[in-house]
Amino acid sequence: MKLTLHVWRQKAANDPGTFEKHNVEADEHMSFLEMLDVLNQTLIEQKKEPIAFEHDCREGICGACSMMINGRPHGPLNGTTACQLHMRHFKDGDQIWIEPFRAKAFKVVRDLVVDRSSFDRIIQAGGFISVNTGQAVDGNTIPIEKERSSSSMDAAACIGCGACVAACPNGSAMLFTAAKAAHLGILPQGEVEEDRRVLSMVTQMDKEGFGRCSNTYACEAECPKEISVTNIARLNRAYLKASLRSDL
Amino acid sequence: MNWITRFLTSSLGQKVIMSLTGIFLILFLVVHMTGNLQLLANDGGRSFNVYAEFMSENPFIRVISIGLYAFILLHAIQGIVLYLANRKAKGSTHSTGKVAGATWASKNMALLGILIFAFLCLHMGDFWFKMRFTDQLQMVTYDGHHTAVQDIYSRVSAAFQNVWIVIIYLVGVFALAIHLVHGFQSSFQSLGINHKKYTPTINAIGWIYTILITSGFAIMPLYFFLQ
Numbered sequence: 370m371k372l373t374l375h376v377w378r379q380k381a382a383n384d385p386g387t388f389e390k391h392n393v394e395a396d397e398h399m400s401f402l403e404m405l406d407v408l409n410q411t412l413i414e415q416k417k418e419p420i421a422f423e424h425d426c427r428e429g430i431c432g433a434c435s436m437m438i439n440g441r442p443h444g445p446l447n448g449t450t451a452c453q454l455h456m457r458h459f460k461d462g463d464q465i466w467i468e469p470f471r472a473k474a475f476k477v478v479r480d481l482v483v484d485r486s487s488f489d490r491i492i493q494a495g496g497f498i499s500v501n502t503g504q505a506v507d508g509n510t511i512p513i514e515k516e517r518s519s520s521s522m523d524a525a526a527c528i529g530c531g532a533c534v535a536a537c538p539n540g541s542a543m544l545f546t547a548a549k550a551a552h553l554g555i556l557p558q559g560e561v562e563e564d565r566r567v568l569s570m571v572t573q574m575d576k577e578g579f580g581r582c583s584n585t586y587a588c589e590a591e592c593p594k595e596i597s598v599t600n601i602a603r604l605n606r607a608y609l610k611a612s613l614r615s616d617l
Numbered sequence: 618m619n620w621i622t623r624f625l626t627s628s629l630g631q632k633v634i635m636s637l638t639g640i641f642l643i644l645f646l647v648v649h650m651t652g653n654l655q656l657l658a659n660d661g662g663r664s665f666n667v668y669a670e671f672m673s674e675n676p677f678i679r680v681i682s683i684g685l686y687a688f689i690l691l692h693a694i695q696g697i698v699l700y701l702a703n704r705k706a707k708g709s710t711h712s713t714g715k716v717a718g719a720t721w722a723s724k725n726m727a728l729l730g731i732l733i734f735a736f737l738c739l740h741m742g743d744f745w746f747k748m749r750f751t752d753q754l755q756m757v758t759y760d761g762h763h764t765a766v767q768d769i770y771s772r773v774s775a776a777f778q779n780v781w782i783v784i785i786y787l788v789g790v791f792a793l794a795i796h797l798v799h800g801f802q803s804s805f806q807s808l809g810i811n812h813k814k815y816t817p818t819i820n821a822i823g824w825i826y827t828i829l830i831t832s833g834f835a836i837m838p839l840y841f842f843l844q
Binding site: 375437439440441442447466468471472473474536537538539540541543571572574575578579580581582583584585586587588589590591598599601602603604605606607608609612617 | 620621623624627628629630631632633699702703705706707708709713714715716717718719720723724726799802803806807808809810811812813816
């Protein structure tokens with residue numbers, strides 16, 4: 370299949386950047402990133418600068434491929450990352466627009482590579498539980514009911530890719546922060562530090578310059594792991610509770 | 618930082634302010650709409666004029682109405698602050714397509730809010746201001762009622778003979794309907810009330826509420842215009 374790509378090219382964070390047109394011949398069995406590999410190989414052979422894009426696992430769980438494909442985070446297929454999007458979802462002769470995730474808190478490093486370290490700082494602020502290191506505890510030492518462990522695991526599916534921020538008209542990181550706070554807070558091991566956790570994570574989230582959630586739910590629709598916005602309601606509740614009941 | 622300042626200036630706290638003031642305004646609309654249905658009583662305006670006098674003279678209602686004006690302003694100002702902060706947070710956008718999920722209403726609450734606010738200024742200038750601060754309205758007396766009351770009914774009836782005023786009212790009510798469709802359920806989400814057990818019910822009540830309230834308001838100008 371023959372495709373016309375309009376790829377965002379930007380040399381550095383302060384470069385204004387622009388779309389660049391490329392023609393590429395792709396196979397329908399290729400993943401979207403493999404199609405970009407083919408294009409990059411051609412560019413290298415022509416002694417041109419290859420397109421910078423991030424990838425790690427290519428199994429849909431690392432969350433590195435922070436790109437908008439035809440205006441949607443990770444492309445037109447719901448519940449997938451760009452590496453799991455295959456070219457059979459496009460047609461011969463298609464025009465495809467590829468650009469990096471956009472938000473003030475996500476600076477473009479180069480081309481399609483975005484600096485998402487603001488997410489790391491939210492995690493550092495409180496997205497953990499305090500335990501002594503050493504031998505791992507035996508499994509099932511603390512009994513946890515099925516419903517709780519399931520909701521926690523649903524929230525823990527978040528891969529921190531930033532699609533929620535890119536999809537949000539406000540550039541809000543609420544779905545990410547809410548999922549991270551929920552997957553720890555729902556379990557007994559994480560519950561004890563919930564107040565400190567949500568207060569610190571929300572403070573850090575605001576400090577990073579993310580927008581305010583206006584409940585458009587575009588994040589849930591575009592999340593490759595289909596994280597539910599009920600986690601956002603849970604964070605709203607937990608933050609209100611922590612503000613009223615804790616000494617912090 | 619003091620805990621309450623931290624809460625109210627945080628992104629989540631600002632949404633709680635929007636939510637609580639919004640819920641107050643949602644409740645106010647119920648009173649405003651049902652009370653004004655007396656315009657349709659077909660008694661020459663007696664019940665509406667007596668009701669209007671009660672609403673403007675009763676000390677309890679006066680206190681509540683000051684709270685209402687304050688909450689309208691707080692809701693509007695906080696909404697603008699959030700809108701500007703969100704535009705800044707989104708930064709540049711070159712996006713060619715459209716993301717899934719978000720409704721037009723949810724993305725345009727600020728625009729709808731500005732339309733509603735502009736409508737409110739016209740609406741209050743037309744009736745509330747004339748009733749409170751001018752002597753333009755005629756006084757009428759009714760058998761069995763202790764004092765003469767201002768004839769706001771005639772003013773309403775006269776205003777709605779003008780097709781442009783009717784159109785402005787219908788546009789204002791339509792903007793309100795779209796604002797409520799998103800705002801009703803959104804106010805619960807911002808307070809952390811979302812669960813698969815009851816959220817479908819909240820959404821359904823939101824739709825029924827919006828249809829009842831806005832069609833109630835839309836009937837009033839049409840009733841006088843088509844008479």
